[in-house]
Amino acid sequence: MTPRPASAPVGTVTRGTTNPNRLRRMDRWIAAAHGAELRRAADPLAVDLGYGAAPWTALELLHRLRTAAPRTRVAGVEIDPARVASARPYEREGLVFLRGGFEIPVPGSPVLVRAANVLRQYDEGEVAGVWRRLCARLAPADQAAGSRGGLLVEGTCDEIGRRHVWVALGPEGPRTVTFATRLGSLDRPSDLAERLPKALIHRNVPGEPVHAFLRDFDRAWAAAAPYASYGARQRWIRAVRDLTADWPVTDGPARWRQGEVTVRWGALAPRGW
Known part of the structure:
Protein backbone atom coordinates (compact mmCIF):
# COMPACT_ATOMS: atom_id res chain seq x y z
CA MET A 1 0.00 0.00 0.00
CA THR A 2 1.41 3.38 -1.01
CA PRO A 3 0.54 6.06 1.59
CA ARG A 4 -0.87 9.41 0.61
CA PRO A 5 1.62 12.29 0.17
CA ALA A 6 3.28 13.19 3.47
CA SER A 7 1.76 15.91 5.61
CA ALA A 8 1.81 16.71 9.29
CA PRO A 9 -0.34 14.17 11.14
CA VAL A 10 -3.51 15.65 12.64
CA GLY A 11 -4.13 14.85 16.30
CA THR A 12 -2.18 14.16 19.47
CA VAL A 13 -0.48 11.07 20.85
CA THR A 14 -2.74 8.93 23.05
CA ARG A 15 -1.75 6.97 26.14
CA GLY A 16 -1.48 3.93 23.90
CA THR A 17 -2.85 1.43 26.41
CA THR A 18 -3.70 -1.83 24.71
CA ASN A 19 -4.27 -5.47 25.58
CA PRO A 20 -4.90 -8.54 23.43
CA ASN A 21 -8.62 -9.14 22.87
CA ARG A 22 -9.54 -5.76 24.32
CA LEU A 23 -11.64 -4.84 21.27
CA ARG A 24 -13.18 -8.24 20.53
CA ARG A 25 -16.76 -7.09 21.21
CA MET A 26 -16.45 -4.16 18.83
CA ASP A 27 -14.73 -6.28 16.18
CA ARG A 28 -17.38 -8.99 16.26
CA TRP A 29 -20.14 -6.41 15.99
CA ILE A 30 -18.41 -4.78 13.01
CA ALA A 31 -18.04 -8.14 11.26
CA ALA A 32 -21.74 -8.86 11.77
CA ALA A 33 -23.08 -5.37 10.98
CA HIS A 34 -20.68 -4.32 8.22
CA GLY A 35 -19.43 -7.60 6.75
CA ALA A 36 -21.71 -7.38 3.71
CA GLU A 37 -20.39 -3.88 2.91
CA LEU A 38 -16.81 -5.14 3.11
CA ARG A 39 -17.61 -8.14 0.90
CA ARG A 40 -19.17 -6.06 -1.87
CA ALA A 41 -16.45 -3.39 -1.87
CA ALA A 42 -13.96 -3.40 -4.74
CA ASP A 43 -11.23 -2.43 -2.26
CA PRO A 44 -12.26 -3.54 1.27
CA LEU A 45 -9.81 -1.41 3.24
CA ALA A 46 -10.20 -1.03 7.01
CA VAL A 47 -8.23 1.39 9.19
CA ASP A 48 -7.32 0.81 12.84
CA LEU A 49 -6.84 4.44 13.84
CA GLY A 50 -4.71 5.04 16.93
CA TYR A 51 -3.92 1.37 17.59
CA GLY A 52 -1.61 2.30 20.46
CA ALA A 53 1.71 1.13 21.83
CA ALA A 54 1.39 -2.44 20.49
CA PRO A 55 0.00 -3.79 17.19
CA TRP A 56 -2.33 -6.42 18.66
CA THR A 57 -5.62 -4.70 17.90
CA ALA A 58 -4.76 -4.29 14.20
CA LEU A 59 -3.72 -7.95 13.91
CA GLU A 60 -6.96 -9.02 15.59
CA LEU A 61 -9.06 -6.73 13.41
CA LEU A 62 -7.60 -8.31 10.27
CA HIS A 63 -8.31 -11.82 11.53
CA ARG A 64 -11.89 -11.07 12.66
CA LEU A 65 -12.89 -9.11 9.57
CA ARG A 66 -11.52 -11.77 7.25
CA THR A 67 -13.91 -14.29 8.79
CA ALA A 68 -16.70 -12.14 7.31
CA ALA A 69 -14.92 -10.67 4.26
CA PRO A 70 -11.80 -12.62 3.23
CA ARG A 71 -10.40 -9.88 0.96
CA THR A 72 -10.26 -7.26 3.72
CA ARG A 73 -7.02 -5.34 4.17
CA VAL A 74 -6.12 -3.42 7.34
CA ALA A 75 -3.93 -0.34 7.79
CA GLY A 76 -2.87 0.43 11.34
CA VAL A 77 -2.42 4.20 11.69
CA GLU A 78 -0.56 5.82 14.59
CA ILE A 79 0.68 9.36 15.13
CA ASP A 80 3.71 8.29 17.20
CA PRO A 81 6.57 7.31 14.83
CA ALA A 82 8.18 5.04 17.43
CA ARG A 83 4.97 2.99 17.67
CA VAL A 84 4.83 2.64 13.90
CA ALA A 85 8.46 1.52 13.76
CA SER A 86 7.92 -1.11 16.47
CA ALA A 87 4.79 -2.42 14.72
CA ARG A 88 6.26 -2.82 11.23
CA PRO A 89 7.92 -6.20 11.93
CA TYR A 90 4.36 -7.53 12.34
CA GLU A 91 3.31 -6.54 8.84
CA ARG A 92 2.04 -9.34 6.64
CA GLU A 93 -0.14 -9.88 3.61
CA GLY A 94 -3.11 -7.56 4.05
CA LEU A 95 -1.67 -5.61 7.00
CA VAL A 96 0.50 -2.47 7.01
CA PHE A 97 1.36 0.17 9.61
CA LEU A 98 1.53 3.87 8.74
CA ARG A 99 2.24 7.10 10.56
CA GLY A 100 -0.71 9.49 10.59
CA GLY A 101 -3.70 10.87 12.40
CA PHE A 102 -7.20 12.08 11.59
CA GLU A 103 -6.21 12.83 8.01
CA ILE A 104 -5.90 9.01 7.52
CA PRO A 105 -2.90 8.69 5.17
CA VAL A 106 -4.15 5.85 2.98
CA PRO A 107 -4.99 5.98 -0.73
CA GLY A 108 -8.63 5.98 -1.66
CA SER A 109 -11.57 5.83 0.74
CA PRO A 110 -11.67 3.25 3.57
CA VAL A 111 -14.74 1.07 3.93
CA LEU A 112 -14.16 1.03 7.69
CA VAL A 113 -12.40 3.25 10.21
CA ARG A 114 -12.22 2.00 13.79
CA ALA A 115 -11.15 4.58 16.40
CA ALA A 116 -11.27 2.92 19.81
CA ASN A 117 -10.21 4.82 22.93
CA VAL A 118 -8.83 7.66 20.78
CA LEU A 119 -11.12 10.63 21.52
CA ARG A 120 -11.26 10.01 25.27
CA GLN A 121 -8.51 12.58 25.90
CA TYR A 122 -10.05 15.27 23.66
CA ASP A 123 -12.50 17.96 24.72
CA GLU A 124 -16.18 17.30 24.04
CA GLY A 125 -16.31 20.34 21.79
CA GLU A 126 -13.73 18.80 19.45
CA VAL A 127 -15.63 15.58 18.80
CA ALA A 128 -18.06 16.81 16.14
CA GLY A 129 -15.22 18.26 14.06
CA VAL A 130 -13.19 15.05 14.28
CA TRP A 131 -16.23 13.00 13.33
CA ARG A 132 -16.87 15.19 10.27
CA ARG A 133 -13.25 14.91 9.19
CA LEU A 134 -13.20 11.11 9.53
CA CYS A 135 -16.61 10.63 7.90
CA ALA A 136 -15.42 12.67 4.91
CA ARG A 137 -12.69 10.04 4.35
CA LEU A 138 -15.15 7.12 4.22
CA ALA A 139 -16.19 5.37 1.04
CA PRO A 140 -19.32 7.14 -0.24
CA ALA A 141 -22.76 5.59 -0.41
CA ASP A 142 -23.85 4.13 -3.74
CA GLN A 143 -27.61 3.63 -3.85
CA ALA A 144 -27.48 1.93 -7.23
CA ALA A 145 -25.18 -0.73 -5.81
CA GLY A 146 -27.10 -0.99 -2.56
CA SER A 147 -24.20 0.42 -0.57
CA ARG A 148 -24.61 2.68 2.47
CA GLY A 149 -20.95 3.64 2.25
CA GLY A 150 -18.12 3.29 4.72
CA LEU A 151 -18.46 3.07 8.49
CA LEU A 152 -16.68 4.91 11.30
CA VAL A 153 -16.87 3.14 14.66
CA GLU A 154 -15.74 5.35 17.53
CA GLY A 155 -15.99 4.40 21.19
CA THR A 156 -14.45 3.50 24.50
CA CYS A 157 -13.92 0.32 26.49
CA ASP A 158 -12.32 -0.78 29.74
CA GLU A 159 -8.81 -2.21 29.83
CA ILE A 160 -9.81 -5.84 29.28
CA GLY A 161 -12.84 -5.28 27.04
CA ARG A 162 -15.65 -6.25 29.42
CA ARG A 163 -17.60 -3.01 28.92
CA HIS A 164 -17.77 -1.02 25.73
CA VAL A 165 -19.93 1.72 24.17
CA TRP A 166 -19.47 2.95 20.62
CA VAL A 167 -21.08 5.20 18.02
CA ALA A 168 -21.37 4.02 14.40
CA LEU A 169 -21.27 6.75 11.75
CA GLY A 170 -21.67 6.69 7.98
CA PRO A 171 -20.64 9.32 5.42
CA GLU A 172 -23.79 11.24 6.40
CA GLY A 173 -22.97 11.29 10.13
CA PRO A 174 -23.89 9.34 13.28
CA ARG A 175 -26.30 6.42 12.96
CA THR A 176 -26.40 4.34 16.13
CA VAL A 177 -25.01 3.81 19.63
CA THR A 178 -24.16 0.29 20.81
CA PHE A 179 -23.78 -0.84 24.43
CA ALA A 180 -21.88 -4.12 24.87
CA THR A 181 -20.81 -5.97 28.00
CA ARG A 182 -19.70 -9.24 29.50
CA LEU A 183 -22.97 -9.99 31.25
CA GLY A 184 -21.38 -11.91 34.11
CA SER A 185 -19.57 -8.74 35.20
CA LEU A 186 -22.65 -6.48 35.12
CA ASP A 187 -24.45 -5.28 38.24
CA ARG A 188 -26.83 -3.00 36.34
CA PRO A 189 -26.85 -1.51 32.80
CA SER A 190 -25.93 1.99 33.99
CA ASP A 191 -22.51 0.56 34.94
CA LEU A 192 -21.77 1.12 31.24
CA ALA A 193 -21.99 4.90 31.74
CA GLU A 194 -18.31 5.03 32.66
CA ARG A 195 -17.49 3.85 29.12
CA LEU A 196 -19.68 6.27 27.19
CA PRO A 197 -17.76 7.85 24.28
CA LYS A 198 -16.66 11.46 24.60
CA ALA A 199 -19.72 12.83 22.82
CA LEU A 200 -21.97 11.36 25.54
CA ILE A 201 -20.03 10.83 28.74
CA HIS A 202 -20.55 14.35 30.08
Whole structure:
Protein backbone atom coordinates (compact mmCIF):
# COMPACT_ATOMS: atom_id res chain seq x y z
CA MET A 1 0.00 0.00 0.00
CA THR A 2 1.41 3.38 -1.01
CA PRO A 3 0.54 6.06 1.59
CA ARG A 4 -0.87 9.41 0.61
CA PRO A 5 1.62 12.29 0.17
CA ALA A 6 3.28 13.19 3.47
CA SER A 7 1.76 15.91 5.61
CA ALA A 8 1.81 16.71 9.29
CA PRO A 9 -0.34 14.17 11.14
CA VAL A 10 -3.51 15.65 12.64
CA GLY A 11 -4.13 14.85 16.30
CA THR A 12 -2.18 14.16 19.47
CA VAL A 13 -0.48 11.07 20.85
CA THR A 14 -2.74 8.93 23.05
CA ARG A 15 -1.75 6.97 26.14
CA GLY A 16 -1.48 3.93 23.90
CA THR A 17 -2.85 1.43 26.41
CA THR A 18 -3.70 -1.83 24.71
CA ASN A 19 -4.27 -5.47 25.58
CA PRO A 20 -4.90 -8.54 23.43
CA ASN A 21 -8.62 -9.14 22.87
CA ARG A 22 -9.54 -5.76 24.32
CA LEU A 23 -11.64 -4.84 21.27
CA ARG A 24 -13.18 -8.24 20.53
CA ARG A 25 -16.76 -7.09 21.21
CA MET A 26 -16.45 -4.16 18.83
CA ASP A 27 -14.73 -6.28 16.18
CA ARG A 28 -17.38 -8.99 16.26
CA TRP A 29 -20.14 -6.41 15.99
CA ILE A 30 -18.41 -4.78 13.01
CA ALA A 31 -18.04 -8.14 11.26
CA ALA A 32 -21.74 -8.86 11.77
CA ALA A 33 -23.08 -5.37 10.98
CA HIS A 34 -20.68 -4.32 8.22
CA GLY A 35 -19.43 -7.60 6.75
CA ALA A 36 -21.71 -7.38 3.71
CA GLU A 37 -20.39 -3.88 2.91
CA LEU A 38 -16.81 -5.14 3.11
CA ARG A 39 -17.61 -8.14 0.90
CA ARG A 40 -19.17 -6.06 -1.87
CA ALA A 41 -16.45 -3.39 -1.87
CA ALA A 42 -13.96 -3.40 -4.74
CA ASP A 43 -11.23 -2.43 -2.26
CA PRO A 44 -12.26 -3.54 1.27
CA LEU A 45 -9.81 -1.41 3.24
CA ALA A 46 -10.20 -1.03 7.01
CA VAL A 47 -8.23 1.39 9.19
CA ASP A 48 -7.32 0.81 12.84
CA LEU A 49 -6.84 4.44 13.84
CA GLY A 50 -4.71 5.04 16.93
CA TYR A 51 -3.92 1.37 17.59
CA GLY A 52 -1.61 2.30 20.46
CA ALA A 53 1.71 1.13 21.83
CA ALA A 54 1.39 -2.44 20.49
CA PRO A 55 0.00 -3.79 17.19
CA TRP A 56 -2.33 -6.42 18.66
CA THR A 57 -5.62 -4.70 17.90
CA ALA A 58 -4.76 -4.29 14.20
CA LEU A 59 -3.72 -7.95 13.91
CA GLU A 60 -6.96 -9.02 15.59
CA LEU A 61 -9.06 -6.73 13.41
CA LEU A 62 -7.60 -8.31 10.27
CA HIS A 63 -8.31 -11.82 11.53
CA ARG A 64 -11.89 -11.07 12.66
CA LEU A 65 -12.89 -9.11 9.57
CA ARG A 66 -11.52 -11.77 7.25
CA THR A 67 -13.91 -14.29 8.79
CA ALA A 68 -16.70 -12.14 7.31
CA ALA A 69 -14.92 -10.67 4.26
CA PRO A 70 -11.80 -12.62 3.23
CA ARG A 71 -10.40 -9.88 0.96
CA THR A 72 -10.26 -7.26 3.72
CA ARG A 73 -7.02 -5.34 4.17
CA VAL A 74 -6.12 -3.42 7.34
CA ALA A 75 -3.93 -0.34 7.79
CA GLY A 76 -2.87 0.43 11.34
CA VAL A 77 -2.42 4.20 11.69
CA GLU A 78 -0.56 5.82 14.59
CA ILE A 79 0.68 9.36 15.13
CA ASP A 80 3.71 8.29 17.20
CA PRO A 81 6.57 7.31 14.83
CA ALA A 82 8.18 5.04 17.43
CA ARG A 83 4.97 2.99 17.67
CA VAL A 84 4.83 2.64 13.90
CA ALA A 85 8.46 1.52 13.76
CA SER A 86 7.92 -1.11 16.47
CA ALA A 87 4.79 -2.42 14.72
CA ARG A 88 6.26 -2.82 11.23
CA PRO A 89 7.92 -6.20 11.93
CA TYR A 90 4.36 -7.53 12.34
CA GLU A 91 3.31 -6.54 8.84
CA ARG A 92 2.04 -9.34 6.64
CA GLU A 93 -0.14 -9.88 3.61
CA GLY A 94 -3.11 -7.56 4.05
CA LEU A 95 -1.67 -5.61 7.00
CA VAL A 96 0.50 -2.47 7.01
CA PHE A 97 1.36 0.17 9.61
CA LEU A 98 1.53 3.87 8.74
CA ARG A 99 2.24 7.10 10.56
CA GLY A 100 -0.71 9.49 10.59
CA GLY A 101 -3.70 10.87 12.40
CA PHE A 102 -7.20 12.08 11.59
CA GLU A 103 -6.21 12.83 8.01
CA ILE A 104 -5.90 9.01 7.52
CA PRO A 105 -2.90 8.69 5.17
CA VAL A 106 -4.15 5.85 2.98
CA PRO A 107 -4.99 5.98 -0.73
CA GLY A 108 -8.63 5.98 -1.66
CA SER A 109 -11.57 5.83 0.74
CA PRO A 110 -11.67 3.25 3.57
CA VAL A 111 -14.74 1.07 3.93
CA LEU A 112 -14.16 1.03 7.69
CA VAL A 113 -12.40 3.25 10.21
CA ARG A 114 -12.22 2.00 13.79
CA ALA A 115 -11.15 4.58 16.40
CA ALA A 116 -11.27 2.92 19.81
CA ASN A 117 -10.21 4.82 22.93
CA VAL A 118 -8.83 7.66 20.78
CA LEU A 119 -11.12 10.63 21.52
CA ARG A 120 -11.26 10.01 25.27
CA GLN A 121 -8.51 12.58 25.90
CA TYR A 122 -10.05 15.27 23.66
CA ASP A 123 -12.50 17.96 24.72
CA GLU A 124 -16.18 17.30 24.04
CA GLY A 125 -16.31 20.34 21.79
CA GLU A 126 -13.73 18.80 19.45
CA VAL A 127 -15.63 15.58 18.80
CA ALA A 128 -18.06 16.81 16.14
CA GLY A 129 -15.22 18.26 14.06
CA VAL A 130 -13.19 15.05 14.28
CA TRP A 131 -16.23 13.00 13.33
CA ARG A 132 -16.87 15.19 10.27
CA ARG A 133 -13.25 14.91 9.19
CA LEU A 134 -13.20 11.11 9.53
CA CYS A 135 -16.61 10.63 7.90
CA ALA A 136 -15.42 12.67 4.91
CA ARG A 137 -12.69 10.04 4.35
CA LEU A 138 -15.15 7.12 4.22
CA ALA A 139 -16.19 5.37 1.04
CA PRO A 140 -19.32 7.14 -0.24
CA ALA A 141 -22.76 5.59 -0.41
CA ASP A 142 -23.85 4.13 -3.74
CA GLN A 143 -27.61 3.63 -3.85
CA ALA A 144 -27.48 1.93 -7.23
CA ALA A 145 -25.18 -0.73 -5.81
CA GLY A 146 -27.10 -0.99 -2.56
CA SER A 147 -24.20 0.42 -0.57
CA ARG A 148 -24.61 2.68 2.47
CA GLY A 149 -20.95 3.64 2.25
CA GLY A 150 -18.12 3.29 4.72
CA LEU A 151 -18.46 3.07 8.49
CA LEU A 152 -16.68 4.91 11.30
CA VAL A 153 -16.87 3.14 14.66
CA GLU A 154 -15.74 5.35 17.53
CA GLY A 155 -15.99 4.40 21.19
CA THR A 156 -14.45 3.50 24.50
CA CYS A 157 -13.92 0.32 26.49
CA ASP A 158 -12.32 -0.78 29.74
CA GLU A 159 -8.81 -2.21 29.83
CA ILE A 160 -9.81 -5.84 29.28
CA GLY A 161 -12.84 -5.28 27.04
CA ARG A 162 -15.65 -6.25 29.42
CA ARG A 163 -17.60 -3.01 28.92
CA HIS A 164 -17.77 -1.02 25.73
CA VAL A 165 -19.93 1.72 24.17
CA TRP A 166 -19.47 2.95 20.62
CA VAL A 167 -21.08 5.20 18.02
CA ALA A 168 -21.37 4.02 14.40
CA LEU A 169 -21.27 6.75 11.75
CA GLY A 170 -21.67 6.69 7.98
CA PRO A 171 -20.64 9.32 5.42
CA GLU A 172 -23.79 11.24 6.40
CA GLY A 173 -22.97 11.29 10.13
CA PRO A 174 -23.89 9.34 13.28
CA ARG A 175 -26.30 6.42 12.96
CA THR A 176 -26.40 4.34 16.13
CA VAL A 177 -25.01 3.81 19.63
CA THR A 178 -24.16 0.29 20.81
CA PHE A 179 -23.78 -0.84 24.43
CA ALA A 180 -21.88 -4.12 24.87
CA THR A 181 -20.81 -5.97 28.00
CA ARG A 182 -19.70 -9.24 29.50
CA LEU A 183 -22.97 -9.99 31.25
CA GLY A 184 -21.38 -11.91 34.11
CA SER A 185 -19.57 -8.74 35.20
CA LEU A 186 -22.65 -6.48 35.12
CA ASP A 187 -24.45 -5.28 38.24
CA ARG A 188 -26.83 -3.00 36.34
CA PRO A 189 -26.85 -1.51 32.80
CA SER A 190 -25.93 1.99 33.99
CA ASP A 191 -22.51 0.56 34.94
CA LEU A 192 -21.77 1.12 31.24
CA ALA A 193 -21.99 4.90 31.74
CA GLU A 194 -18.31 5.03 32.66
CA ARG A 195 -17.49 3.85 29.12
CA LEU A 196 -19.68 6.27 27.19
CA PRO A 197 -17.76 7.85 24.28
CA LYS A 198 -16.66 11.46 24.60
CA ALA A 199 -19.72 12.83 22.82
CA LEU A 200 -21.97 11.36 25.54
CA ILE A 201 -20.03 10.83 28.74
CA HIS A 202 -20.55 14.35 30.08
CA ARG A 203 -24.24 14.22 29.12
CA ASN A 204 -25.21 11.49 31.58
CA VAL A 205 -27.11 14.00 33.68
CA PRO A 206 -30.86 14.61 34.24
CA GLY A 207 -32.49 16.21 31.23
CA GLU A 208 -30.24 14.50 28.68
CA PRO A 209 -31.50 11.58 26.55
CA VAL A 210 -28.64 9.22 27.39
CA HIS A 211 -29.36 9.66 31.10
CA ALA A 212 -33.03 8.85 30.53
CA PHE A 213 -32.08 5.78 28.50
CA LEU A 214 -29.79 4.38 31.17
CA ARG A 215 -32.41 5.13 33.84
CA ASP A 216 -35.04 3.22 31.87
CA PHE A 217 -32.58 0.40 31.20
CA ASP A 218 -31.90 0.04 34.94
CA ARG A 219 -35.65 -0.07 35.60
CA ALA A 220 -36.15 -2.73 32.92
CA TRP A 221 -33.23 -4.71 34.36
CA ALA A 222 -34.76 -4.58 37.83
CA ALA A 223 -38.16 -5.65 36.49
CA ALA A 224 -36.47 -8.57 34.72
CA ALA A 225 -34.92 -9.85 37.96
CA PRO A 226 -37.05 -13.04 37.96
CA TYR A 227 -35.28 -14.07 34.73
CA ALA A 228 -31.93 -14.08 36.55
CA SER A 229 -32.64 -17.64 37.64
CA TYR A 230 -32.20 -18.57 33.96
CA GLY A 231 -28.93 -16.63 33.73
CA ALA A 232 -27.78 -13.08 33.09
CA ARG A 233 -28.28 -13.49 29.32
CA GLN A 234 -31.98 -14.20 29.68
CA ARG A 235 -32.36 -11.28 32.08
CA TRP A 236 -30.60 -8.95 29.60
CA ILE A 237 -32.76 -10.15 26.70
CA ARG A 238 -35.94 -9.55 28.68
CA ALA A 239 -34.81 -6.10 29.80
CA VAL A 240 -33.91 -5.06 26.24
CA ARG A 241 -37.21 -6.40 24.93
CA ASP A 242 -39.02 -4.17 27.43
CA LEU A 243 -36.90 -1.19 26.34
CA THR A 244 -38.13 -1.52 22.77
CA ALA A 245 -41.53 -0.17 23.83
CA ASP A 246 -40.04 3.31 24.36
CA TRP A 247 -36.64 3.37 22.65
CA PRO A 248 -35.69 2.78 18.98
CA VAL A 249 -33.63 -0.38 19.39
CA THR A 250 -32.31 -1.38 15.96
CA ASP A 251 -31.08 -4.94 16.54
CA GLY A 252 -32.73 -8.16 17.71
CA PRO A 253 -32.30 -11.18 19.97
CA ALA A 254 -29.34 -12.59 18.04
CA ARG A 255 -27.27 -9.56 19.10
CA TRP A 256 -28.91 -9.20 22.51
CA ARG A 257 -27.66 -12.70 23.33
CA GLN A 258 -24.13 -11.35 22.89
CA GLY A 259 -24.70 -8.80 25.65
CA GLU A 260 -25.38 -5.98 23.18
CA VAL A 261 -28.08 -3.47 22.39
CA THR A 262 -28.00 -0.87 19.61
CA VAL A 263 -30.12 2.31 19.64
CA ARG A 264 -30.61 5.00 17.01
CA TRP A 265 -28.26 7.95 17.55
CA GLY A 266 -31.08 10.47 17.25
CA ALA A 267 -32.71 9.09 20.40
CA LEU A 268 -29.56 9.55 22.49
CA ALA A 269 -27.94 12.59 20.87
CA PRO A 270 -27.07 15.37 23.33
CA ARG A 271 -29.43 18.30 23.62
CA GLY A 272 -28.45 20.98 21.13
CA TRP A 273 -26.24 18.60 19.12
